[in-house]
Amino acid sequence: xxxxxxxxxxxxxxxxxxxxxxxxxxxxxxxxxxxxxxxxxxxxxxxxxxxxxxxxxxxxxxxxxxxxxxxxxxxxxxxxxxxxxxxxxxxxxxxxxxxxxxxxxxxxxxxxxxxxxxxxxxxxxxxxxxxxxxxxxxxxxxxxxxxxxxxxxxxxxxxxxxxxxxxxxxxxxxxxxxxxxxxxxxxxxxxxxxxxxxxxxxxxxxxxxxxxxxxxxxxxxxxxxxxxxxxxxxxxxxxxxxxxxxxxxxxxxxxxxxxxxxxxxxxxxxxxxxxxxxxxxxxxxxxxxxxxxxxxxxxxxxxxxxxxxxxxxxxxxxxxxxxxxxxxxxxxxxxxxxxxxxxxxxxxxxxxxxxxxxxxxxxxxxxxxxxxxxxxxxxxxxxxxxxxxxxxxxxxxxxxxxxxxxxxxxxxxxxxxxxxxxxxxxxxxxxxxxxxxxxxxxxxx
Numbered sequence: 001x002x003x004x005x006x007x008x009x010x011x012x013x014x015x016x017x018x019x020x021x022x023x024x025x026x027x028x029x030x031x032x033x034x035x036x037x038x039x040x041x042x043x044x045x046x047x048x049x050x051x052x053x054x055x056x057x058x059x060x061x062x063x064x065x066x067x068x069x070x071x072x073x074x075x076x077x078x079x080x081x082x083x084x085x086x087x088x089x090x091x092x093x094x095x096x097x098x099x100x101x102x103x104x105x106x107x108x109x110x111x112x113x114x115x116x117x118x119x120x121x122x123x124x125x126x127x128x129x130x131x132x133x134x135x136x137x138x139x140x141x142x143x144x145x146x147x148x149x150x151x152x153x154x155x156x157x158x159x160x161x162x163x164x165x166x167x168x169x170x171x172x173x174x175x176x177x178x179x180x181x182x183x184x185x186x187x188x189x190x191x192x193x194x195x196x197x198x199x200x201x202x203x204x205x206x207x208x209x210x211x212x213x214x215x216x217x218x219x220x221x222x223x224x225x226x227x228x229x230x231x232x233x234x235x236x237x238x239x240x241x242x243x244x245x246x247x248x249x250x251x252x253x254x255x256x257x258x259x260x261x262x263x264x265x266x267x268x269x270x271x272x273x274x275x276x277x278x279x280x281x282x283x284x285x286x287x288x289x290x291x292x293x294x295x296x297x298x299x300x301x302x303x304x305x306x307x308x309x310x311x312x313x314x315x316x317x318x319x320x321x322x323x324x325x326x327x328x329x330x331x332x333x334x335x336x337x338x339x340x341x342x343x344x345x346x347x348x349x350x351x352x353x354x355x356x357x358x359x360x361x362x363x364x365x366x367x368x369x370x371x372x373x374x375x376x377x378x379x380x381x382x383x384x385x386x387x388x389x390x391x392x393x394x395x396x397x398x399x400x401x402x403x404x405x406x407x408x409x410x411x412x413x414x415x416x417x418x419x420x421x422x423x424x425x426x427x428x429x430x431x432x433x434x435x436x437x438x439x440x441x442x443x444x445x
Contacts, residue, residue, distance in 0.1 A: 007066050011041070017054060018042065038068040038142045048073075056120055061113035070145035071112070071129070074119035077248050078144060078221060079130040080214050081153035084163035086229045087132040089265040090153055092319045093232070093241050094128070096260055097251045101130040108140040126250050131214070134207045141217035149248060150221035154417055155229040157209060157410055158389050158430035164204060166196045166386045167271075174276040176306075177283040177364065178297045181371040185272060185378045187385075195385045198395045205406055209413045226421040237261045265315045267341060272378070273312050274320070277368075280306035284360040287367050307351045313341040326352050332365055337372045339379065389430040397437060407438045 011018055021027055021043045031039035046052045047059075047069065056064075056072045079094075079101070081087045094101060102115035111131075119127055129144050131137075169188045172179075190200040215224070225247060231240040238253055238261040245252045253261060280300035288294050300306055309332075310322060317323065325346035332345050345368070347355060358364065396403040410431075418425050425431065 007041070007063070010063065010067070014054065021046075036142070038139050040069050041067040042069060044070050044145070061116040064116055065109050065112050068139075068143065070143045071115055072119040073146040074123060075115075075127045075129045075146065075148065076250070077128050077149045077151055078218055079128050079151045079153070080211065080218075081132045082155075082160065082209060082211055083132060083134060084160040084167075084208075085132075085153050085155040086232055086265075087153065088270075088319070089232055089237075091130075092265055092315060093237070093253075093261060095319065096257055097241065097245060097253060098126060099250050100125045100127045104133065108137040111137065112140050112143065134204075134210055136210060136213055136217075138217065141214070144218060145220055147220045147222050149223035149225060150215070150218055151244070151248070152211065152215065152224065152226045152416075153229065153232075154211065154226055154424065156389075156428035156431050157406075157414075158392050158428075158434055159229075160208065161201060161205070162387055162389050162392050164208065165190075165198065165200055165392070172275070174278065174301055176278045176280060176298070176300045177287045177367055178294060178300075180288050180296065181367075181374050184275065185371075185374055187272065187378070187382050196387055198387065198391070201392075201395065202402055205402070205409065209409055211417070212413045212415045215416050224416065224420060226417055226424060228424045228427065230427070233264070234262050260315060260318065263315075265319075270313070270316065270341075271382075272375070273343070274316055275311045277309040277311060278306045279309060279355070279358075279364060281358075281360075282306075284363065287360075287363050289366065290370055307347055307355055310344075310346040312344050312346065314344060315341075317344055317346060322346055324349075328352070328355060331356065331361075332368050333372060334365060334369050337376050339376055343372070343375070393430060393433055393437065396434065397441070400441070403438060404442055406434075407442070 018041055021041070024043070026043070026045075027039070030036070042054055047054065047056045049055055050057055056069075059067070059069070079090070081090070091101065100118060102111065102118055105111045105114055115129060131141075167189070169190070169192060171186075171188050171192070172184050175184050186194075188194070189196045190203075191197065225244075227240060227244075231237070238258050241253045241261060244250075278301055280303060282300045282303065283297065286294050286297060288296070309328070310317075310325065312320070312322070317325070326349055327344055328347055329343070329345045337343070355361070396406065414425065
């Protein structure tokens, strides 16, 4: 009823078409009998026919959302996961296999519009519907109506809590040569503290594990496949993606790209990068150095005429579609640094000649070599601050109400995994220790 009232002009203009559909047996079977909360105002089968006046290509995404139209069925499977489960790694592997996905947005409607436009664009790409957020989005999920397989990426919940507790807040994304690189590379954590805090845990556990709650909305899935984060580590990762390619019929991973699969994507380097450095002639007489005093000046960040240098690493550059940028690492750095990832300095093709001709290139090199020395030491410092899984278990051991709350949440949210892949749950070392703790301290209640 709301869909009709909110779109009266459209309903009046196409009254006969809508009336015919709402009176049809298919509408009754598909929506009315199932008490579907978001019934489509147009026949989804006719929407696929470009010869129809009203079809997916003649209706824009905004109107499609208002009319409760199911997403165009140009997607091959649904991928669900939670935060801190390795979704960014999985997205990288999807890209390597030429799998296109809808990206994230802040609202249900925006997520729908992104997916709608991707699926409407081409029938020649291999598309999926993907969601890794913690919020339940009832309308969006209800409009993913195609009968498809479901792929779910899961992880030991205690390790998820550990990762999210250790997560940093990126407070500087762009800087210039006047910035103190110690401040640029300073890691801030929850509540902008200098170190991670276990006090963060009560703020997110209630909403962080909604996996069964999400799966429940995807009633049209005809196959559920669960994989564990451990399946995406080292050699096992390449084999996992090869096996999935056979099940879901996407492009088989290429042997000469194997390095992308078997080396870690998520690391402390990834927490701190990417960053963007603006090199601008305005700052050449005010370059920061550990050996002199200068004044930070943000002005060049907003001026034209500078060079944008993306400081990143190989996997992130590929993930962010930056393969066509020019690698100027050897021009800007004087030596290699002992860091777990090869750091890259990338610029646009048109800026390459300009950079090489800068008369202040030696001063830029000095700044960036000092930056890299700082970066290397920061990684070592920050790793010492991080909590491990045993720290998380000990925290719950001393917090009865929170422990019982987490136990109740996980009992509900791990239902599907326990039913279909008890072997995965049994392999979760720290979750099993948590269960044992609850049994000993609370009698399993």
